[in-house]
Amino acid sequence: MDKWEDIEKISKKIASNLLSNNIDESEDKFRDSSLLMNYKKGRDRFNYTKAFNSLILRNRRLLILRYSKYAAIALLFLSTSLIVLNISKKNIEDHISEIEENSLAEIKPLEKQAKLILNDGKEISLKDIELINNNSHLVSQGNSTITIDSTGLNYSSSGASDSVLYNTIVIPRGSEYYVALEDGTKVWLNADSKLKYPVVFSEDRREVYLEGEAYFEVSHSSSNRFFVVTPTCEVSVLGTKFNVKSYSDEKIVYTTLAQGSISFKELGSSESIILKVGEQIAYSNITGDYVVNKVNVNNYIGWKDKLFTFKNLSLVEIMTMLSRWYCVDIVYESNDIKNLEFSGNLDKYNSIESFFKIFEEGANIDIVFKNNTLFLKTKTN
């Protein structure tokens, strides 16, 4: 047994005794508290932040050196830019293998389409309506009217109704949609999302139910708070712009604030967290833990302006996003590629091909497209 292995155990016990004031049980030398104080001086000479940053910088530099050649080549024929930043300890081969023309070019997002479910269960395919009638289309429900045109859905009302009628809009993978709610609140819905909302809001509480991702521009009302409820949490605002991402197959709910302030809380909890502009709260559905970070908001709301923007996202996170947008499934045949990190931005309406060329060449990943599934693995030569 290695004596070094006792360090953790023994030091834990002594420190615990010191803190809980059981000084008698601590080792003799620690009874002299000046020793404790003097240690701090020695310790303070060393700054861990600088050392940690230099490790991260070193990793980046290594990678930029490795990838710069490929990046330059890639940029020549891609209209998109993507900077490969981090973590591959694999040596990149010194040559680029022949780029095979495969069927990746076929992968494109769907046309803008969605399904609207009315209060009585009747379903309207929003794509069909646009196809049949290029002009706007009207649907009446109680005191409200829905105008459907090329921008999306627009609700308006001629006064409060006696009973609350709900509509649900369902966005499939590969699509996105825009809805203007009755109170003037604008909602951009991302692929694979669902929003349930009252056709006319009640006087004292505006509440909508979200699964998936949406960007909200809530029209201001100081007397009538607006609530976005997801299966695990609730965001409440008076009038602001923010993004909520809460997919049922992802562990984390991300709420990002672009303007104003919002209050975030776990369903069933009385404790709420106030977010300020530029902050994002990441909440774990599984453990209930959360963290608030300062972020570049544009990286999280770019999708509504037809961009994919991402910074230091892992391949898994990027692929999850792409699979929703391009309607493909992903299979990882090598596990070591999952944590590769990338930054960049891309036009959402491009074919996915441009994206993958850079993964293939920059990070040495082999991508095969078969039966609407992308198979990803480390390139073998």
Next chain:
Amino acid sequence: MQLVKEYDKFITGINSKDRFFWKELYSNYYAALCNYSSKIINDRDASEDIVQNILVSLWDSSMIFNDISGLTSFLYKSVYNRSLNFIRDAKNKVNANLDTTYSTENLESYYISLAIEEEVINKFYKALDSMSSQQKNVIILTLKGESIESISNLLSISINTVKTHKKRAYNYIKDQLGDSFFILNILIFLK
């Protein structure tokens, strides 16, 4: 909802080279290890180089740790070995005379106890840092041997407040630190 400390996740994060957890690793060990090394070699700058080299090669390696104990002992032992090498190399340069005293078991034991000492202080301060400043003051004064009455005078707070702080600090340690004494400052999730 609560901020959590979780140290299985920490070890997993270290093993998978997760940047977030590596920052925690630096925050928790870097200064302690440097201080430890500088006690052996008595050279501040060289001690930082030694520690950074160990951490960088750990990042580049595929080494896996099962628990905090394994990680802690690996770090201190590596710093110990590299510090001795540093002394040996330095001596080589000066008079090419290898000092053999460093291989004795006694000396190793001495340096292990030094490492434990370093780690005690490390854990002590990490825990102290996570308390409120008044709780912290009460604990420090208590350690200095001050009575409840004199702490009350020194900090201009009532005797009951001192008692409450002591009790809270004690409960805090019991509840929060418990078995996993290791504290993570920020909560952990993802992956």
